[in-house]
Amino acid sequence: MTIRGLISALTQQEDLNFLLTNRIPRAALTRFMGWFSKIEQPQIRDISIACWRLFSDLDLSEARQTSFKSLHDCFTRELRPGLRPPDPDPSVVVSPCDAIIGAHGRIQDAELFQIKGAPYSLPDLLGDPALVEQHRNGRFVTLRLMSSMYHRFHAPHDCRIERVTFIHGDVWNVNPIALKRVERLFCKNERAVLQARLATGEALTLVPVAAILVASIRLHFLDVTLNARTKGPAAFSCDASVRKGDELGWFEHGSTIIVLAPGDFEFCDDVVESARIFAGQPLFRKPSVRSRV
Template sequence: MWKPFFRLLTELSSRKFVSRLTGRFAQSAFSRRFIPKFAQTYGIRIEDAEKPLHEYESLNAFFTRRLKPGLRPIHEEAGSLVSPVDAVITGMGTIQSGQLLNVKGQDYTLEELLNRSPRSVNYKEGFFFVLYLSPTDYHRIHSPVSGTIVEKEHIPGKVYPVNEFGLRHMRRVLSRNERLITYMQHEAGEVAVVKVGALNVSSIQYVKPLPDKLERGDELAYFEFGSTVVLLTENDILSPRPDLTVGSKVKMGDPLGILLD
């Protein structure tokens, strides 16, 4: 009974007016009564939430919840690239001549994904991870490196699904949906954190205030019913973890690889 209702809120519609309506509902005080059912339906560990359920003023506030301190330890090895989110890896590999190959059967170009940014050249032979967040997951996004934000770009776009169905059956949704891109400079080079929006308009928000310099694991942004991060590393700077494959689950703070000086 409840799952179809919540799926309406968490899976995308290509019509923005539907996204606006569902977004307004999720941000309304009325929606708070649905928080316990939402948590039960998706098997969310409510004991991990920073606050008791009754203290969240809306469904959206619960969806963007913080966790209790210490639940996501940050991998401490020097030079490690850590996962910015709790997610399933739905695509990963070496970027080949500016292309991200075989993401659920589709290829993407850096030019499209990064909106023809001049910085695209830095990643033409780099490495990529596509990290999908389900409704069950913690939806705050953290810095994968210790470094300085050198550029930010917001790219308006569509609101197509970025779940299994959307990635496999709809044309290049990662480069057509709304995106918020953060370029970060660190000791080994540069990374790009591409946050792909979903469901409601303005579904990706930076934390406020957002400092110029972040330590690995610091909060960077959060999704309001959004669901994918594409993490890119510059050419020839990453040695990825050999045990990770498409389908692997990672938690925020888990190592994805080692950045090479």
């Protein structure tokens, strides 16, 4: 096959992927999936999980349970104790989830990017001018959860969660093809903004972004599930103290978490685009007290 033919074939494949995952009634399909996944009927459960295995690299060998009540029960599975220990170094901020590392780097004033050549802005993402100022010229990293991955997410450091804001939106697919074709996708999708502060005062913000088939985002520390049925603008003031590695909640299906950190934090050595990272592995390194003086 010639280079031109290969490029044409890849483009057609991208077109088909985008058509099948985005040019459909996304919100309706997501609501249906939320209902369907909770059906506790053994035959439906078994067929659903078998189909999921067929089209992904689903591996349940780490799961705490050996059987599941429903597809939802499998999506939101716990792992066996001790499988994701957080890095104990107090200077290290760890990944909150299992993921593929996507776009990351320095925030240029208030601009970051979802994929090379596709910028978006902190004001559009966060919707809070005061929080934008805290992260202006900071660092960001995009963590994409594949559908087959462990879907729970954890505290990246000892911190206090001060506020959660749920922002209604669309449910575009968040795969690289959609990120390349849909401008400001993360700012269009349904998302939660978790504002946290480390004991040493630095602001750390997690933005779990929903996607197609993600029926909800569960937050344990608020005892709330956020989804399209959440009424009105949902802002929750809270004072939740969490330790590094504590479970914060889960996605239903897969999606993305954007982590925003101060500009003097450095990425750890293994943070490389397209690399796989696991919850608890090093993500950022905080500067030492001496280096700030």
